[in-house]
Amino acid sequence: MAVQSTDLQMLESLDRAQLHAHATRYYKSGGQTEPEVALVVYGDACAVLKDYARTPGWFGRLIAPVLIWREATALRRLDGIVGVPKLYRQLDARGVLIEYLPATPWPQAKPAEAAYERLDALVEQMHARGVAHCDLRAPSNMLVDEGGQPYIVDFVARVCRGGAWNLPWNWLFRQFVGADESALAKLRVRFAPQLATARDRALLEERGPVERIARGIGERTRSIVRYFVGS
Structure with a gap:
C-alpha cells in the first residue's frame, strides 16, 4: 500500500x-x-x-x-x-x-439486482450534496465493478443547487433531480424490468419541459447549450 x-x-x-x-x-x-x-x-x-x-x-x-x-x-x-x-x-x-475506476459500463456489465439499489443510494447522496448529474440517460455514464459497486462519471452537464436565498434556481435544481430519477427508472425498465415499478413506468410517461431539457443536455454533449446550463 x-x-x-x-x-x-x-x-x-x-x-x-x-x-x-x-x-x-x-x-x-x-x-x-x-x-x-x-x-x-x-x-x-x-x-x-x-x-x-x-x-x-x-x-x-x-x-x-x-x-x-x-x-x-x-x-x-x-x-x-x-x-x-x-x-x-x-x-x-x-x-x-x-x-481510474476498474469498472464496466452498465449495459455491458449486466449487474445483479443489488447494484441497482446501490446506484439509487449513490444518486441520492449526490443530490444531498447539491449535484444533479443531468446525463444519466446515457447508460455509459454509469459503471459497475465485479463486486456490484456502482460508479457515476462525466459531470460536465451537472447542475448544482444554489444558495438558500435562490428559490427560483433551487426549484429548477429539484426538477433536474427529478430528471435523474426518471433516468434511473428508465435504466430499470430497460435492463432490469423485474425491478421496475408502476411508478417507474409512470415517470417515463411524465416528460415535462425540464425533463426534455435534461434529455437534450445528455443527447447534445458537445453543444454550447449543454455547457452553459446553469452554474
Missing part, C-alpha cells in the same frame, strides 16, 4: 507532457470538440487524464476551460462519496487528472 501511495503521489506531480508520456491507453484521441482521455500508469498507480490542451480553435480556448471547471467543481463538491471518481488534480484550465 505504501508503494502504491508513493506511486500515486509521483503520478499526481507529473506535468502534462510527462502524463502523456506515461499514458498506456487513449480512450479518446481528441478532436475539434473532444478532449484526449488517457489511462496514465506510474508504477502501481493509475489515473485518467482528461485533457483539452491540444483541442484547436475557439473551442479549446473558450469552451474547454468552462467544461473543465464544471467537472472539477462537481467532483470537489462530491469528494468522499464512494462511487464518484476522486479529483486528484486540476492541471490548469484545460486538464484534470481523476481516479
Whole structure:
C-alpha cells in the first residue's frame, strides 16, 4: 500500500507532457470538440487524464476551460462519496487528472439486482450534496465493478443547487433531480424490468419541459447549450 501511495503521489506531480508520456491507453484521441482521455500508469498507480490542451480553435480556448471547471467543481463538491471518481488534480484550465475506476459500463456489465439499489443510494447522496448529474440517460455514464459497486462519471452537464436565498434556481435544481430519477427508472425498465415499478413506468410517461431539457443536455454533449446550463 505504501508503494502504491508513493506511486500515486509521483503520478499526481507529473506535468502534462510527462502524463502523456506515461499514458498506456487513449480512450479518446481528441478532436475539434473532444478532449484526449488517457489511462496514465506510474508504477502501481493509475489515473485518467482528461485533457483539452491540444483541442484547436475557439473551442479549446473558450469552451474547454468552462467544461473543465464544471467537472472539477462537481467532483470537489462530491469528494468522499464512494462511487464518484476522486479529483486528484486540476492541471490548469484545460486538464484534470481523476481516479481510474476498474469498472464496466452498465449495459455491458449486466449487474445483479443489488447494484441497482446501490446506484439509487449513490444518486441520492449526490443530490444531498447539491449535484444533479443531468446525463444519466446515457447508460455509459454509469459503471459497475465485479463486486456490484456502482460508479457515476462525466459531470460536465451537472447542475448544482444554489444558495438558500435562490428559490427560483433551487426549484429548477429539484426538477433536474427529478430528471435523474426518471433516468434511473428508465435504466430499470430497460435492463432490469423485474425491478421496475408502476411508478417507474409512470415517470417515463411524465416528460415535462425540464425533463426534455435534461434529455437534450445528455443527447447534445458537445453543444454550447449543454455547457452553459446553469452554474
